[in-house]
């Protein structure tokens with residue numbers, strides 16, 4: 001029986017500041033590193049042998065992947081980094097404080113942007129290489145996306161659009177590996193994981209809007225030969 005484990009990265013410096021993070025590249029906070037080390041301990045206890053790992057192109061997920069693999073003594077396994085696993089692009093909200101957004105647009109609107117299935121956030125007007133927040137520059141669209149078809153790069157995504165760009169990775173690679181009985185680790189982001197879970201668990205639009213995923217949280221699925229889920233458990237720190 002093949003296993004798939006989805007882990008949300010540890011707290012980023014912008015999670016700690018309550019800023020919309022999206023595709024802006026931010027590192028883990030010290031607390032985020034500890035969270036992921038805790039997740040690694042739980043996965044070690046679960047004694048899952050992973051064959052392959054996937055993560056996004058963003059530092060907070062890549063750093064979390066490295067810490068996890070280190071913690072379970074599996075740094076040798078191959079890792080694919082894909083923009084398809086990036087966080088949902090939050091458009092012009094990126095870099096903004098979530099509480100200030102509520103004060104400006106109201107709770108209902110901000111909740112619709114953050115948790116509804118098909119509402120797009122206000123779009124960014126251009127593909128900026130870097131974004132400046134409080135005098136510090138953070139990478140956004142840089143050379144890491146040079147190989148991505150231009151039309152595929154977003155300027156603001158609903159969760160529905162995130163599902164559409166995440167699923168090709170499932171159909172083209174991940175499901176094949178699970179069919180061959182490989183155990184797969186995916187380290188990604190709150191909304192790219194919600195996109196996977198919407199599809200895998202067949203969640204309806206209202207259930208997905210209630211689903212919150214904590215930093216460092218892991219969901220472990222067991223699949224049968226037909227790739228149906230036979231068991232699911234959540235590991236929370």
Ligand SMILES: O=C(O)[C@@H](CO)OP(=O)(O)O
Nearest residue numbers: 019020021022087114190
């Ligand atoms: O800021 C973001 O990119 C995401 C996750 O960190 O936030 P939210 O929980 O609002 O989807």
